[in-house]
Amino acid sequence: MDIENIKKKLRAFAEERNWDQFHSPKNLVMALGGEVGELTELFQWLSEGGSMKGNLPKKTIEHAEEELADIFLYLIRLADKLDIDLETAALNKISKNEDKYPVELSKDNAIKYNRRNE
């Protein structure tokens, strides 16, 4: 995965259209939210089983692929604007999650770490 390449393409895309004026982090967060909303619409009436890869209509997979791409692009663009390295951030978060969700406490349940005693 060459994320640097995508980041540079997005920069060039915005620059050619003079779109940096719109790409404040605040606005990019909203754009990300809008795309997640579109993705959500694709899955809202499906059962969990019906949402599995093998059971999705081809049209829906293609549509989902476009929405995942939109989310990914806005995520990369937002990280660029905030000077955040996505890979480092992701690896750090996995480490944190290993501490918050130790196997012995989290096996077979997805209870949030701060709600274990509810």
Place this chain on the structure above:
Amino acid sequence: MDIENIKKKLRAFAEERNWDQFHSPKNLVMALGGEVGELTELFQWLSEGGSMKGNLPKKTIEHAEEELADIFLYLIRLADKLDIDLETAALNKISKNEDKYPVELSKDNAIKYNRRNE
């Protein structure tokens, strides 16, 4: 960026905790939505200028970095479950966007391609 590595770590993480039972694409879409909601809360009362990297308090940047990581992790996990290659999807989408938003029509405006005549 070694996204394959992150994908494998996430698979192992879920397997150890027996969490595949929770990770239907439908549920992962919701989890993604929840994380974007948390990110949104960080930016909702900021002005656009105040949301710029140089103007954000250190605490907020750290918090945003965690939320971006969460979003990225769920995105990778969802793409894995749907057998979608994020890099290919992203590059295809950039090409499409170049067609939908030609420089001469999109310079200095962010009007959606299908609302140009409104």
Place this chain on the structure above:
Amino acid sequence: MDIENIKKKLRAFAEERNWDQFHSPKNLVMALGGEVGELTELFQWLSEGGSMKGNLPKKTIEHAEEELADIFLYLIRLADKLDIDLETAALNKISKNEDKYPVELSKDNAIKYNRRNE
């Protein structure tokens, strides 16, 4: 339901705290999104059956009630700022939906009106 009363309470609440400066429609849309994110987190790992009223833990219902309230409050506040009458808008939308989803086409399926031919 005395929505006028709630609207006035929210106006007074904002005025006393000098919060109108934060309550642009754009910001209120984000705040609404943040609250929906919190609601989503409550339901993301539940099965559909597990999300039914009778199967939800009391704690979760209480929590959901708070999130629904937050969403409702921001919705009323946003409608106030945009001078939109929620009841009229809702009734108009129901009429539109009756046209878009005639019983004979929509019985037993939730296919979006503009995707019937996919």
Place this chain on the structure above:
Amino acid sequence: MDIENIKKKLRAFAEERNWDQFHSPKNLVMALGGEVGELTELFQWLSEGGSMKGNLPKKTIEHAEEELADIFLYLIRLADKLDIDLETAALNKISKNEDKYPVELSKDNAIKYNRRNE
């Protein structure tokens, strides 16, 4: 505001189409998220000033009205399914907010009550 009337209309609408099978609380939460995503798209590139009622194009206000209606309808439907009284929940939440955001601490700032010491 006759919310009972809207609730009954939505029940009848779902019953005629045999849609209760789709209207689990989990699914309705997703539907709410999808609609908020659509609303967000309308406001994402606007400045705060540009999002004010007086500055919005007529088309955008009409579109926003439809999205607010959709959000409201799903909110009512979800509250019905969870047996939550929206008005009571809203009034309770306003009282709680008065405690969490006392005027002397919250005047001119929108800092979240649990982040005052950050």
